[in-house]
Amino acid sequence: MSKAATELAKTRDEFIAQWGVMGTQWGINRTMAQIHALLMTAVEPLSTDEVMAALDISRGNAHTNLKELVNWGLLRIVTKKGERREFFEAEKDVWEMFRRIMGERKRRELDPALNVLTRCKEETAGLKSAEAKAFHQQMTELEDFLSFAAKMGDRASSMPQNKVMQLAMKLLG
Amino acid sequence: MSKAATELAKTRDEFIAQWGVMGTQWGINRTMAQIHALLMTAVEPLSTDEVMAALDISRGNAHTNLKELVNWGLLRIVTKKGERREFFEAEKDVWEMFRRIMGERKRRELDPALNVLTRCKEETAGLKSAEAKAFHQQMTELEDFLSFAAKMGDRASSMPQNKVMQLAMKLLG
């Protein structure tokens, strides 16, 4: 391998390793983040065995996390003709990646939180004590805020990128 | 305790428990989320011992997580005159809470990610192969996107709430 190619490989490995660390801080597991980093910077789709080899992980681990990334919409499965194996390819467009992550996090985190808040709000709607009123009010404010955030997220991710950029520029202006 | 007061206590406990579960999914630990929920819905500041009793947790656990929440800016320490103990009080304004969380997450998660991306970008800036160029380009796009997001976050959280609402309404329009 040439000097330059080694250099690139080293930096890429660093990126993969660090992205894994970031992942754990973001609340997703290290391997999943590393596979994502690996495929984001891959020139072409990789097979499960190639991922196993590149990251030195077991088949079960590679399989589970590849499928999880497919569920998140961050990878897609591609097939090569004459090949029976599945290959995995990352969504590389950053804006599209962001949309997918937003949507998935909303579904997994925001929506359940909203359910809890709505329920707690309703269960205390009729109570008359000052404590109960304060609690009910707090639930209402949290719910309003989160449902507002959810709507904004939906709206932003269903808009063409350039529209969002225009609006954002106004905000930054 | 009256029927209504029991009802309120039950709902509040449910809120605290569920908020704890949400916390784990959001990547923060269960106890920290529960303490936050407890204090968000407390009528007045609580001492460490009261938090321990309310959640049935050890002193070490209560202490560590209370201090961590203070670091996040989600709780403040208050003292009562004639009392030597510290009491903890939650920031209850939802918008302010959001600002604090945004700021802290940016500092802990976004900024380190940006450093990694910048380094990987710089280390491959001079390389000529098609692979290296693609890698460099991917790093650049990720960096641009995240630094843009960071700026937006900063901007939004340093604006008065009503300004943000106005802009948001336009976006939702």
Next chain:
DNA sequence: CGGTATTTTCAGGAAATTCTGAAATAGATG
């Protein structure tokens, strides 16, 4: 000071999460 109340730290244990490796299943091919 000496005594007491409170906060802080941290070693070791408990719990939760993640990973491995191998067995089971599914799918293709001749």
Next chain:
DNA sequence: CATCTATTTCAGAATTTCCTGAAAATACCG
């Protein structure tokens, strides 16, 4: 349908994260 290849599942091991309880440190008070 026998065989080969690839995918999926999952019990138990490894690792990481979290919590307890007690000891150490700190702050206050007479």
